[in-house]
Amino acid sequence: MMPEYGLRYNRTIRLRPGLPFPFFPPCLFALVAICYTPAMLRNRIPVGPAGRADQTAGILAMVGCALLWSTAGIFIKLLDWQPFAIAGVRSAIAAVFLFFVLRGKPVINFSPLQFWSALAYAATMLLFVLANKLTTSANAILLQYGAPVYVAFLGAFFLKEYPRPEHWFALVSVCGGMLLFFSDSLGKGNFLGDLVAVGAGIAFAFNIVLLRKQKDARPLDSIFLGHLFTALIALLLSIGQAPPALNPGSVFSILMLGIFQIGMAAVLFSYGIKRITALQSILTAIIEPLFNPLWVFLATGEVPGSRSVAGGAVIVAAVMISSLITVRRTAKVVQ
Secondary structure, three states, X not given: OOOOOOOOOOOOOOOOOOOOOOOHHHHHHHHHHXXXXXXXHOOOOOOOOHHHHHHHHHHHHHHHHHHHHOOHHHHHOOOOOOHHHHHHHHHHHHHHHHHHHOOOOOOOOOOHHHHHHHHHHHHHHHHHHHHHHHOOHHHHHHHHOOHHHHHHHHHHHXXXXXXXXXXXXXXXXXXXXXXXXXXXXXOOOOHHHHHHHHHHHHHHHHHHHHHHOOOOOOHHHHHHHHHHHHHHHHHHHOOXXXXXXXXXXXXXXXXXXXXXXXXXXXXXXXXXXXXXXXXXXXXXXXXXXXXXXXXXXXXXXXXXXXXXXXXXXXXXXXXXXXXXXXXXXXXXXXX
C-alpha cells in the first residue's frame, strides 16, 4: 500500500509551466471512482458471467486503488508538514469520509479478526512513515514491497489460497522489476530504518490476509477502524511538534490525500479483496509506486531514469499476464 511514497520529502516543488492544475489525471480517475462507488457498495457492478466478472471487477478495483495510492507523492510534496502530522490528519479525514460512505453505520465489534486487521493497517502506515525518517525512501519502499512474498505464504497458511504457477512467475518478475526500478536510488540507508521497513511489509501482508479473511463480511469496517487507530497514534506522536501550516494549498492537498488517495482507495480495495485472492491483490496493487514518477513528471517535468522505466515495464507486464491467466482460468471453470 503504499500510500506513503514521498513522505521523506517535505519540501515545496516547482510546478511544470503550463500545468496550473497538474492533478487532472488522478482527479479525473477519482471522479470516475466516485460514480461507481454506490454500485460497488451494492455489489451491482454491471459485468459479464459471474465468475469471470468477479475476477475482472476485483482486478480493476485493485488497479484503481493503486492509481489513487500513487498520487501520495505529488500531494505530500506540496505539504510542508511533519510526516506524522500528515499521516494523522490524512487518516482522520479518511475516517470521516468512510463514515459517510458506510452511511453513518460502521460495524465496529472489535472482534479479534477486525481488531488485528485494523491494527495491522495502522502499523503499516506508521511503520512506513518511521522507515522514511530513518532510511532512504527507495530502501523503505523496496523493503516494504517484500509483502507479496509474505502474502504467498501467509495466504496459503491462513486462507488455504495456494499460489498458482502464474503467481510464482509474477512474484519473481515483480521482485526483479522492483530491484531494477529502484536501482538508481538505492542507498546504504540505516539498518534500523531498513528493519522498520521490513516490519511495514510484514504488517502490510498481515493486513491483506486478514482483510481477505473477511471476504464474506465487510472489510471496509476494518479499514475504517484502522484509520481511527492511525489518526489517534500519529496525532499523539505529533504532540510537541510545530503545528501544521494552513493555507489554501495545504488544505487542498490534505483533503485530496484523505478523501481520494486513501479514502476512495479504501472503497476500491475492500471491493477488490472480496473478489480476488490475497496474493493476486498485492501483486496488482504493487504497480502503485510505478505511477508516482508519472504524476511527478506531469507536474514538474522530471523524467524518470531508463532503469526505472524498464523495471516498471517488467512489473506491469508480469501483473497483466498473471491477471489475464487468472481471469481465463476462472472463465473456463464457470463454463
